[in-house]
Amino acid sequence: MREFIQGLPKVELHLHIEGTLEPELMFELAQRNQVKIPFSSPEQVRSAYQFSNLQSFLDIYYQGANVLLYQQDFFDLTWHYLLQCHRENVRHCEIFFDPQTHTQRGIAFETVINGIIQALEKGRQELGITSHLILCFLRHLDEHSALQTLDQALAYRELIIGVGLDSSEQGNPPQKFARVFAKAERLGFKRVAHAGEEGPAQNIRTAIESLHVNRVDHGVRCVEDSALVAQLIESQMPLTVCPLSNIKLKVFSNMREHNIVELLDKGMCVTINSDDPAYFGGYMNQNFHAIADVFALTHQQLAKFSINAINASFIHEDDKQKLR
């Protein structure tokens, strides 16, 4: 099973680049940039990663990002992730980045995106990994800040394939960003949104109906609405599910309770992803193992997750064939 998962050509569609900041790199950057962090060793950082819900994680995650100051830092962060993709046979990735996490602390938008883009280009050339970049708006901030961020993105229009919505779902429903997403749609951006992770199934409906999303990130709470489940199967709307994340953030109490295989068997377009692997204990292969270990999956079921991810990706239709 391990060999099969390793050999499977994989596509990752739900990955926050800030969530790949391993404690070792956090320490290295803290030293290099003379940023104080409230930990004395990478081990101590790891032992602090005990979360009770999404917000308890986000508080630590935004704090971790404080060590990222220069273009080289964003390059190093992205390059580390791509090397891991290479080790795990991840052939294509669609990466989220949260510009507001950085612009709010005075880091220029171009510093962030240039570092990421240069690493993605090197990944294409040296590792053969293709990629797309998705700009996520932080939903705990207001519409005005999201619109400002969208305006900043226009200078990089060709480098950003789509927009997304992340951060605290409770209290920040998708409709808060309906006008931002309408503008992004007019500008030709693809659209995704975190919905139905901690929030209700209604957020999935609203993301589809008001934000016109091409994919739903997480979406596991769809099962609370059987008409929605039927609609998701019929439309083959992709869900980018993140098993280890869901356990770490207590969306499910343990992996046996996870519904991803139930959704797959119902015929939904579900995919496996790592979300914030440095915080949740594993990259793509470990997310596959976590599910395969508990649900005794066949090779065919495992391969279906990869086929779904290829179909759900923003790869040009002509190029999808090369990955299948």
Ligand code: ADE
């Ligand atoms: N930002 C990073 N990871 C996230 C998650 N799982 N949910 C919402 N926002 C996030």
Ligand code: ZN
């Ligand atoms: Zn996420």
